[in-house]
Amino acid sequence: MEEAHSVNSPRRVLSFSKRKKQKPGFRDSDSRRSFPFKASQVHHGPKPSEVYGFVGSISTVVATVIFLIWAYVPDKLLESIGIHYYPSRYWVLAMPTYLMVTLMLTLAFYIGLNFIATPPPTSLNTLFDEYSREPGELDPRMEEGEDRPIDPISDIDISRINDLMFNSK
Numbered sequence: 686m687e688e689a690h691s692v693n694s695p696r697r698v699l700s701f702s703k704r705k706k707q708k709p710g711f712r713d714s715d716s717r718r719s720f721p722f723k724a725s726q727v728h729h730g731p732k733p734s735e736v737y738g739f740v741g742s743i744s745t746v747v748a749t750v751i752f753l754i755w756a757y758v759p760d761k762l763l764e765s766i767g768i769h770y771y772p773s774r775y776w777v778l779a780m781p782t783y784l785m786v787t788l789m790l791t792l793a794f795y796i797g798l799n800f801i802a803t804p805p806p807t808s809l810n811t812l813f814d815e816y817s818r819e820p821g822e823l824d825p826r827m828e829e830g831e832d833r834p835i836d837p838i839s840d841i842d843i844s845r846i847n848d849l850m851f852n853s854k
Contacts, residue, residue, distance in 0.1 A: 812843055 731739075755763075756777040763771065804810040820839040 755771055756774075763769075818837070818839040820841075821837050
């Protein structure tokens with residue numbers, strides 16, 4: 686019995702059969718016959734994260750342009766086009782400075798919290814914790830030539846690490 690050959694494409698399935706003497710059949714993947722789900726379950730269009738990213742990038746560009754106009758255009762020109770109220774020019778320098786200081790303090794606070802949460806170097810908690818595992822023993826009946834299972838994940842003993850690092854030449 687002859688099997689139908691098909692090629693998957695992002696848009697449609699191309700079906701080639703040697704039995705048929707007609708042109709290859711094109712089935713649209715968006716049609717209801719070829720797609721088993723209801724039309725309400727199929728989501729077409731951009732993902733929400735893509736939309737948020739696009740809107741965020743456009744908003745950032747617009748806000749930057751407005752900030753630069755406010756910072757560099759003279760007061761008389763702004764008043765001539767009808768803009769009579771705007772924040773003081775003091776904030777042109779103060780806003781980025783406050784933002785950078787806030788960012789640096791947040792970073793320092795985060796690093797400080799990590800130092801507080803880390804045990805001291807003399808603590809045994811740096812070597813052992815509730816997830817520590819001793820290496821398991823394999824079945825001694827297994828010979829070297831046979832397929833051996835992969836050893837389970839385990840911790841290496843600190844004395845073995847010290848021997849490898851400091852005693853081997």
